[in-house]
Amino acid sequence: MNTTLNITQPQTLTVGLEPLSIEDVVRVAQAKCRVALPEQQDWRDLIQKGADFLDTLLQEEGVIYGVTTGYGDSCLVEVPTHQVHELPLQLSRFHGCGLGQNLDLVTARAVVITRLCSLARGYSGVSLALLERLVWLLNENVIPVIPSEGSVGASGDLTPLSYIAGVLVGEREVYYQGKIIPVQQVYQQKAIQPLTLRPKEGLALMNGTAVMTAIACLNYKRAEQIAQTATLVTAINVLALEGNPTHFDEVLFAQKPHTGQQKIAAQLRDWLNSEVQTAHQSPRLQDRYSLRCAPHVIGVFEDSKVWLRQFIENELNSSNDNPLIDPVNLRVLHGGHFYGGHIAQAMDSLKIMIANIADLMDRQLAQLVDHKMNHGLPRNLTGATAERLPLNHGFKAVQIGVSAWTAEALKQTLSASIFSRSTECHNQDKVSMGTIAARDATRIIVLTEQVMAALCCASIQAIHLKQLAQQLSPTLRAFSAWTLHSLALVIEDRPLQTELQQIVDRFAHFELSNADWMQQQEQLYAG
Template sequence: MNNIIVLDGNSLTIQDLIKITRKGYKIQISDESKQRIIESRKIIEELISGNEAIYGVSTGFGKLANVLISSEEQSTLQENIIRSHSIGFGDFLPDEIVRGAMVIAINSYCKGSSGIRLSTVDLYIELVNNEVIPLVPSVGSLGASGDLAPLSYIASILMGEGKAKYNGKTYDGKELLNILGLKPVNPVAKEGLSLVNGTHVLSSYAAHTVYDALSIMKHSAISVALVLEAFHGNTDAFSPFIMENRAHKGQRDFAKTVLKLIKDSDIEKIKAPRVQDPYSIRCSPQVHGAILDTIRYAKDVVEIEINSVTDNPLISVSENHAFSGGNFHGEPISLVMDFLSIAMTELGTISERRVNQLLNTSLSNLPAFLTGNPGLNSGLMILQYADAALSSENKVLSSPATIDNTPVSADQEDHVSMGLTSSKKAYKIREIVLQMIAIEIFTACQALEFRGERDLSPVNKEIYDYIRKKIPPIADDRRYDDDVYWVIEQVKAGNLLKNIEKELLSISGE
């Protein structure tokens, strides 16, 4: 059971989801979930037998909701929605996003409000546990009704159609199911709609973005601590007294973390050369703290969403009724991903400004561009150009997607969330900001070469030594692009955090 996550529709965490998508954990559903799924299916069958008009079961979809479908054609209707909605464009979604969407879908079925058969859910679980990755185009969802097109591509595999990756090769859906010894689903009433209607793809993007954003925040505390030492910054700006006078938790937690990282450093003992440091250093608790609060808020919203049913209609066992509603609307995630995009862009912006502080000799009193012979050598001059270019990329990407509404389905669906667009942007921004924080760490380590014989804090010394074991200081101009890429990979893998997690508990929320 150590490498199995049990889904019950209520307790899936972002951390659990990452274990499944990145660490190969398997899934199963709880016995209670199985019973809820069975009971929900019984209600659908009873309602069908009573000839009740139910959206997407005995009617068409979208603007065609007023078209009644005979009982003989209801299975065909469910197959048709999967086939007709499988249309998208662009590159295929990342494997972890598709896998995450599949898990979130299964978790939503565990609540027993979708009317899907247990056998269909079991097949879905087999696909996840065999690490099957349907090929899903990245463009085509409006975030209402959920992620119709992307989820249709996933559902196609359950029908033995479409294409998917398995063990590094691409197969047709039918061939793949044969290889796995699985039988395709012939979707019955309500199932096709349950398979394609939901916010699972945009929520998967959001979950992965939030998880990585928290890791990036930890690395940003490292970068600030290193810059403080290299810049010989004034630690008063991080004092508990200042933090006590403003009650934002993120600000307090970030300042507390940085103080732990610089504990027992010379800069705690030596008088700072400046009464006040530039804002990008002095106000880092306020800026990074606000970003940390944003990430935490986003985490709460996303964990609600991945434990929700975003299908329509929803089946109430207790009331023996199919309720038509709008849980498929991706607005909660769309808004919070736009918010997170702005916050993470800010993290990159302030990081680039600190890099500038180190490279500008008139600001840092360090050699120009951190090279020993400025003029003959350009040092890290162009690294800041790249850093600024990355920042510019994010400023474009952080424009909100939620406010862009395009009515569809003959104005029946007259307001959409653009949630997948906002989530994809946030996911891209988090990748860029990770690179920018790595650049700051790389730059700060180079700046420390010019601070003479000074005692770094034990934590900063450990980070510095870890990097120097691989990357020598830059004395004269040489290629260093691979060095920066290596630091980026260390940040991505979390290798800089391995021995200092206790100093980062405040950011983790522990």
């Protein structure tokens, strides 16, 4: 697991006034920018008004859920005034029961910026000092270690978010300088005092959807990378398998007006070299579905990006704890904004879209390696000489691996949100399961990235075996070069694990879904 990130970029993202985008979260998660709070006095006054209003209510001995009462089903338990300030600490401690694999450093950073985004809207009643400490955590790269399991997605991500609250008060562990250490050591080293959480601040930190939303942001960008790569691979495989380019005809796709699907078809038209393709076209009139219907499969995600982004970014830029503190009209608003239903729906849907792309790629690879349907390519895409051919098996085992990864991805697609169950003495009697849905989606994405790595290698191997590499369009030549940066063509059998994993790791940079990068590569190879 990577536990080291260096914040070297001078750019600063200001959090608290303008809505954040998925890309903003990813930039902060990858430590590509620093974070700041607004300097505007009206924003700072808004934050202070919420905190002051809570203080006024306490002085007047008002009843405030989670401030002068217990939590959840314990809301009828009154907390004496002299114990009110201990309640946030108790909340953070009894929720420290998370298990499972820890979120990696990038994901944990995404969680912190996502929670900061919500609290900085000014409707959670937290102090400026708390917001400043969250900013400090990100800029100093002192990041809470957060177990991934233990949230049902309402009341928000209580247990995993308790690890942020715990770090703020000087408890739990953090990622710091490539190690996992107690946060108290960092505070001592930097001569910084832990925070004492004010009334409501423990609840504000923990009673929200930051974990599922942060994971959703990262999943969305990784899914974009997968869709982009799948389209590139499909174009290569149309050439390698002597496919029919007219399957992506503009007039044909105008008759089925899904704009995302049309975009994928247009990319395939642009990226395919029509003269070469016509010269090598198979006598088969219609290609098998995994080539012919690729825009219809990948296009489902492309068309869904609009509503997926809307769901994720609306949640990201919401105040999603309970109760909310209205700093304008000075009211306490009890509700259920901690419910992660939109993220659950987005992630349950994304799971199916991405697993379908894995299945599409699995079927394309099955064509490439099978001499009965690969139009003259060697068995299993081996590059061995005739003398060495009996000993070599090329991509045979890779195809088995792809089949296994695809099957596991498909198995994971069962909706998590339908498994709501009553918890916490039937107070939380309908829950979103949004965090489990997001984690499931991450697992499917990882498996599909493994499938994509294998397809990158196999498709480029195939195009070189057909001696078409120099006739590729600029974009496909760029894709070939990107793959060959990690792959040596397979002539004699060798273990491919390291090369496959290197390509999987490079997907994390989102290179192939970066329009600027693609344009640069096209220009590089245009000559």
